[in-house]
Amino acid sequence: MTPGGAGYEQARAVFDDLARLPALRVGVRLRPQGAELWQRAAPGAFRLEPHMTQAVDLEGGFGVVWRDRFHTRVRRDVKRADKAHVEVEVDRTGRLVPVFEQLYDQSIERWAGKQHEPLALARWRQRREFPMGRLATVAARFGESCAIWVAWRDGEPAASIVVLRHGPYAKYWRAAMNRDLAHRIWAVPLLTRLAIEEACEAGCGIFDLGESAPGSSLEHFKAGFGAVGRPSPRYWRERLPVSRAERGLRTAVKRVIRFQDA
Template sequence: MSAPAPTDGVQVRTPVPDHEWYETLAEAGPDVLPSQTPGWRSAVCAHGWRDATRLYLWPDGTRLLVPLVRSAAGSVAEYASWPEGWGVGGVLGAPDALTPDRARTVLRDLASLPADRVYLRPSPTSTAIWDALVPPGTRRNPRMAQILPLDGGFDHVWRHRFRGTLRSAVRRAERAGLTVEHDGSGRLLPEFDRLFELSLDRWDRQSDQPAGEVRRRVRAKNPLSKFTAVADHLGPHCRVWLARHGGQAAAAVVALYQGPYVVYWQGAMDKDRAAPTYAAPYLLHLVIEDACAHGARALHMGDTYPGTSVTRFKTAFGPDEYHTAGYWIPGAGVGRRAPVQDEREDMRTS
């Protein structure tokens, strides 16, 4: 179905058939994340949202696709690419397709949607374009993305990216008697979720918020049904890595795979078992080693904030840091919703 064209003869199609989405992914080349695929869209929609993806077509044949969903409940619609906690949506197209003029066209169209607000979370590499062009009234939601290049293979990453403290931790873990398995069928998700519950308790105790507040908020954004939906719709592209000690689960990582990229999506641990055995850094080091063995170009380590324990854990692996953002763009129904809360407390891992 077609939507009203923004300007300059640009056509807008919504919803977007999967075959056109895949054609756009092919044009984008290898720089596509798991969260920019139709499978991810389906997982988001299985979690209470409706598909509202938009495809922009210029007269010269250029096209840009914005993965987008619409809230399924409430009197005032909310659009997001993607909802917070669901990673990068942003804008997809051929490598040179996103120009300032085309970005303005996309922003005008998103701001015209019948919504109080539209959330756009673009790729970290395009932040400069959006920072310069977002309309007045936009709320910038700052993020720091950490991406570990895997150029040169695992030996290079081990020697030149990993910090000495991390290499020491891995060596100690190798002597700790850990056993590790990974699976892409969803079979290990219940064990991951039990570790996630323990992590929730720990994060809640560490917070200066009222007791139970962090647990409630983080769990609301990350229920087991969310993990299950991603595993169901991404299939073998979603893998759970699990480390055990003495037969008991100690730490787990959920990793996502798309082309030359691996995403460290979720992590959790039983600190009483994981800390003495260094299970958490050891497990992520194995994910990285496996990614290198399969020719991956980079490991995306997700969003974080400077100075947090999560950031320090990830920094030991030697990633590059990108200061990026998501954008709450005022929509046509602006003014009827309470201000967006700071999401800093919700960005946690193992």
Template sequence: MTSPVPRDLWHAALADDPDALATQTPGWLDAMCSVRPYRDVSRLYEWQDGRRLVLPLVRSRLTTAARAEELGWPLDWGIGGPVAPGGPVTRAEAATVFADLARRPGAAAYLRPSPLTDEVWRAAAPGHVRRYPRITQIADLSGGYATVWSERFTSNTRRNVRKAERAGIGVEVGNDPRLVREFDRLYRMSVDRWAAQEGTSRPRARWRMWRKDPRRKFAAVARHLGDACQIWLAHHQGRAVAGIITMRQGEHAKYWRGAMDKTHAAATGAPTLLQALAIEAACAQGCRYYHMGDSRPDTPVTRFKQRMGGRLHHTEGWWIDPRPDTAPTGPGRHEEAAA
């Protein structure tokens, strides 16, 4: 095991893993470390048969290694988990990762693998790990945009897209600082609206937003991911009324954050149009999936994603407490196949 992972090996692993996400890239880690006091403690696992796994991890720079959590990723930074070139993670490999993280010194480690590999991690999880249940939504893009439009969008979704087109909604896409500022303005308006809906005071909601999603976080992701990160803004009558941020890695597109000026956007269908255009672009780029992020059961946001084709996936994050008696052993891919 090597830590941190050499960047050339990490990029090579990404190029050979069709299931890798934008949130498993060095750019995502670098954005995180530029916003919060984290350092790169990623791990490269190598077996004698040549098999490699890259596990993205960070640790706080403000805590000693003997007392620090290692996180893949922090809860507000989404999905991490191993990058697996040449084929998906096997149960034996997942067990090795669990065992290795249990042997590290310090506080617990946290691991949030891709929902598309969840069954393997559930099967490999030892009894001492703590489960952190999550629900995420993913849209299947197989068949292309025409299929998604006719078979996976609901009639209500198609109607709202047409409404936005009739309303003359204009859309711009990019990731320059001006778009970051405009999106942040809409996001702050959304935070105030969410606070009112939840019965939370506006100052408290803004403080939580400052901790979780400050403007510098949006700017850092746009800067470090480059063209893989796109900010979509919908304009109506000269005003930006809705926005989303999407990312792409290989065959996987991801909707990351969304915001709107509800007073001016709600009746125009602009939020639905932005999602439809982002999905259309993902299909044109050859993506198989459009990841729509974590959701709470039976909420308006969850139902909106379902109308866009987002299927519910019940998945897990894993807290792994230190266990010095746990040995990080396990067969490589070829050894497991022989067994």
């Protein structure tokens, strides 16, 4: 990441470095800026996979974001959380990693039940994508730029979010919760609100809330904070057609276990 954004030569160098890797499949996911530049720089061996990222424009500061971009329902939920005696803690040392991991395991159990998926398979899938220990490594390397927010009620953790920051960008990276408790005290809206306010105070211009499926409840949740969809393309190349085989196997397994997409 460069302070003024990447130029063509830098973008092409990224693709050249990726092309030299011996892995069967490599890829790069880009921020919602400079999409045309990266498209021009991408060699023919790299395929474009369109994605959309929802992000909040922080221009004007938190007062403007709260008043003009937060939906009425979000402002209402945050006010309810303020009255629910929620205790909020933010850690920039990695000390609260075990708390996040505990809540993440609870989230996996909830996702498995919702998707009609065997718990062992759900744990394997989720931990393959987000291995135990990854957050601790990120927290150690990012230092104060990795914030782990936790909402507590009567000494019990209700929800946690992880926000990464670099220059003018803040990234809502991960979230986990004890759903029953978190929903009763509006923990996630409160944590998200506080993280956005901190990003504004730090001089960030964008708060990236990540990708969500169009029309999903997750997209609706993010839109409540003023997040709008922006193109965030992914480029990838593979030496063997492993993606097609992987998709076929995944479809077959879903059919057998009557998997339901959340």
